[in-house]
Amino acid sequence: MHAYEKIRTEMLQRISQQVWPAGSSLPHEEQLAEEFGVARGTVRRAMEQLVDQGLLERKRKAGTKVAARNAHSSTLTIPVVRREVTDSGAEYGYSLLSARKGGRPLDRSGYFAGAPLLHICCLHLSDGRPYQLEDRLINLAVVPEAEVQDFSEISPNEWLLQKVPYSSVCTTLKAEAADAKQSRHLQIAQHSPVFVIERQTRLDKQQVTLVRMSHPAAGFSIITQTNWIDIPDPE
Amino acid sequence: MHAYEKIRTEMLQRISQQVWPAGSSLPHEEQLAEEFGVARGTVRRAMEQLVDQGLLERKRKAGTKVAARNAHSSTLTIPVVRREVTDSGAEYGYSLLSARKGGRPLDRSGYFAGAPLLHICCLHLSDGRPYQLEDRLINLAVVPEAEVQDFSEISPNEWLLQKVPYSSVCTTLKAEAADAKQSRHLQIAQHSPVFVIERQTRLDKQQVTLVRMSHPAAGFSIITQTNWIDIPDPE
DNA sequence: ACCTCTATTATGTATAGACATATTATGCAT
DNA sequence: ATGCATAATATGTCTATACATAATAGAGGT
Incomplete structure (x- = not known):
């Protein structure tokens, strides 16, 4: 030591x-x-x-x-979905639901300032069961390659993380009642609880992508661990 | 610079x-x-x-x-409830629901190994509306002062954070459907979504406290922001 | 080809000293 | 007392150097 x-x-x-x-x-x-x-x-x-x-x-x-402790801080790590699934020992599955230009149902706040958008919906499976519904907008002004990319085999999640640089990320965690789309694709009852992760990724001032990742609440959780004292070695 | x-x-x-x-x-x-x-x-x-x-x-x-980026990491900060409420500009309210020895409805996993426990339930309000239901077990073997402490004015959340040392914290985030207790105290419909933060606090090998904090999903979210590139100063 | 020993190398730890800078404390003048 | 300039001080930045250590690369022998 x-x-x-x-x-x-x-x-x-x-x-x-x-x-x-x-x-x-x-x-x-x-x-x-x-x-x-x-x-x-x-x-x-x-x-x-x-x-x-x-x-x-x-x-x-x-x-x-x-310092007076008036908050609990810890590091939140959200891995690529595929890893998250395989690391839990389950088999990973993926299916593209839709990919079309111009949609902006997610873009409620006008983040993208009129840029051309690609709207992608896809589903991530764990041992064949729906694990995460991914609903994503990509700014084609920043990532033009996305328009010709085939997302039927590789998920936009993974593709973007590897190919596209970014400089700032804002993550929001919340719980919701499943709407029609979520309940249909995640195969859960309407209004049953859903854990939602929203992520907004920027490169300098430009929006790169905005994603909503919905998980059936049952069996899903995010865990973080913080250790202040170092692990006491046996000597 | x-x-x-x-x-x-x-x-x-x-x-x-x-x-x-x-x-x-x-x-x-x-x-x-x-x-x-x-x-x-x-x-x-x-x-x-x-x-x-x-x-x-x-x-x-x-x-x-x-490094190959295959995860998003960020720092999750969960402040003391009172601060969380007042920082949002709302008025903070607090009411103790129950405090009794021996209960262990939360202690499903036997963390406390038979130690004497104090079970506390309380409610945190934001502008008079239920904000968080706190359901907590305290290990009296580690924190004997808790038995005589009056929690009708100060919340165990705040009291513990200030008075009691700890060396490791495990936090779990999840979504749930409100059970009878949650729906009653949070004044929401049964089975409507609830955002739950569970925290397990240890001092060395001993459990100090185990807490479940339930929020009505509507209007509640946890936000984290990460900036890689430093803010560009105007010169 | 394969294994082993050895040298090399980039990172990791530690030191000592110089100077910069924000902030507090002090003392002086009013 | 009050306000203001000044000194004192603890932290912050940076340099230069020495040595430790893990991991690879290479040499040599089998």
Whole structure:
């Protein structure tokens, strides 16, 4: 275990056992460096990670304080659907439902500013059962290749992620009651709960794509795990 | 703008514009340091952040490659309910529904290994309307103070976050159809969709608390935003 | 061809020192 | 006291260097 890891763990302990309670000030870098017998840069490195995790707050001259925890943060990872299905041990299936130019039923907010659009609907299956309904708009002004691409074998999800660059993503998670389309394709009763992920992808100022991914609520969940203290090794 | 920020932005550009396409190898650190006219440490600093964001993969001797993007990662922040409500401009309300020892209706999986439990139900309101139903188990072996704490004014959510240390959190997001309890307290029709956040909090090996937070699906969503390219300043 | 040992190499960790900068604390003048 | 300029200070950035380490590439022997 490296010096900065030991120090980070030690500091984590002191925070979680309230040796350094929330709101209190830490000794400054040079003092800690002396205490731990390392260079200032090594202490900084340990502290930076704790700042990233939101456990410490630092300000020039004012020093370092233990942050008041008033939120839970974690990293949300949403893999490509195919991986999500295969990683669960199930067999992945895919079928294109429709692909036509010009549609904008999803484009309620006018994100695309009149650009030519491609509207794609497709279904992702897990062991033959409907897993996700993907309803997507692609901006042909940004991604002209999409118009001639055949999406009957590869899903737009995967194709876009691999081929098309983007610089900003906005993800929205919500629950809904299944509408006619969702209930038909996902083979669930109307008005039964659906977990929806909406994602808006931009390249600089331009919208690249807008997608709604609907999952039957039964059996679907998103899980995130955060560990602050490093896994205690058996020595 | 600092040197490491400029370099990070430049590298981000090269990745998103596919000057360095996914899978390709980057020049090694010393070459880049020379190209940008900085020390190796400064290049490292820029690269580390890109590695954290999952855009680069590095391996000793093998070098640095642009990672294949096969997932969307973002940071999920779930604030204390009260803040969530007040930040939206609404008035926050709270009412304790029940608090009694020994219950374990939530403890389906036997997480708490027979420890003495406190079971609390409460409701969080936004502008007088039900916003979240909180259904919580607290491990009294870890948090004995909870037994004598009065939760009629302060919610267990807030109290625990501030008072009790923890080292690991597992969060699950799902959609459900409202059961009798949810529909009654959230004032929605039975079987209408509910957005549920379940959180399991541990301190080392011990369960601290297990909570189910149910929101009426209508009007509730979780939003995350990720920006890879730094905001372009007007100069 | 195949295995093994060795050298090479790019990244990883750590140090020490210099300087920059935001922010607080101090002291002076009013 | 009050306001303002100034000094002090903890964090932030950057450099230069040394050595550690993992993983590959290459040499050599079988």
